Amino acid sequence: MRRENVAKSSGGCAGKRIWAALWKLKIPNKVKVFAWRACNDILPTKMNLVNRRIIADAACPICTRFPETTVHVLWDCDADQDVWAGSLKLLQRGKHGLLDMFQLMEYLMEQLAWEDLELMVVQAWLIWTQWNRVIHGGRFHDPGWLNKRAMEYLEDYQAIQNQFDVDQVQQPSRDSWKPLPSSVYKLNFDVAVFFGLDRTRFGAVVRNDKGEVMAAMLAKGPPVFCSEEAEFLACRKAIEFATDVGFSEFIVEGDNSSVMQAISSPNKDESLMGNVVGDIQQMLRGLYWVNVEFT
Ligand SMILES: [Zn+2]
Incomplete structure (x- = not known):
């Protein structure tokens, strides 16, 4: 075989x-x-x-x-x-x-x-x-x-x-084509901004459909100009993390409407965050299956 x-x-x-x-x-x-x-x-x-x-x-x-x-x-x-x-x-x-x-x-x-x-x-x-x-x-x-x-x-x-x-x-059987993931994972991310905008911390967690934590991350982020920038950077970091640890199908869930709208748009983002949004869109396109949900 x-x-x-x-x-x-x-x-x-x-x-x-x-x-x-x-x-x-x-x-x-x-x-x-x-x-x-x-x-x-x-x-x-x-x-x-x-x-x-x-x-x-x-x-x-x-x-x-x-x-x-x-x-x-x-x-x-x-x-x-x-x-x-x-x-x-x-x-x-x-x-x-x-x-x-x-x-x-x-x-x-x-x-x-x-x-x-x-x-x-x-x-x-x-x-x-x-x-x-x-x-x-x-x-x-x-x-x-x-x-x-x-x-x-x-x-x-x-x-x-x-x-x-x-x-x-x-691993799916080598004999069958499986179009949809058998289990739905959910990626949530969070950001904390300290001391004005000098220090940021990013968090991300992947849960399975029973709500059990499959993977989690906490990382130091760079200084930012505004809290929205921190949200975009946290989102990119979270998706990078989820992909790195091996998830290729998941729902990205977030509560910041501009981030969620920008990353799910099929169009190129022309804002100051365009580069970060571009990276995120590219990573999402590389996934096996993904859905972006605003909560
Ligand atoms: Zn060459």
Whole structure:
């Protein structure tokens, strides 16, 4: 069963098929969400930032020869070739010139077995993390390190999964497509502002449908200009937290009407908080299922 070709056991239209396959992979939810965002082309690549008129130049900062699109960052750039060269055979002689990650994933799903696709997605995720570090002045690890890290990461994750035997409970069967979450989680967030606006604290809690706390966070926030800014920042922090700890379907519940309206709007936010709202909207689009509720 594990060696089975991915495409064979995932029917339906392309987008649904890709998500169904991603969802069945034995990888952390945050990596699945990353892959889904990559396929939907909503990662903040230079090309996407140019399209959103945030920057003017889309050139790849590593090879400088092509625009920095998602498929370029994760697959086509010279900087990736050494990574893929040291990876699975099929990825070594991988197809290039594909239009986007969506096409690439479709192609790889045709070719790869489940565990190979798992490894490829983790490698792509590590490339993305490293890419962002390099752009901000960090250094490239050698490709051998990245591939070794991907394997160790996957082994560790899967060992823990097997140890707790959560597979049957939390992971949907590899044979069925599950369009809606089986349990509805609710994310609430809160903010406290101290000493004028000098100090803020953010809190977030995820509860299941029985009201039991599944995860909670308390974090120091930066100084803010007004309490509304603090609300927006707390909301972003809470969604980041929920995604990081592995929730990819939940209801975001909040009592600040301008925050809740802004984040659930399909339009670009033109206010001073536009950047933060943009981040939040992008994270929400990357989730498997989400609903925003004003209380
Ligand atoms: Zn490049």
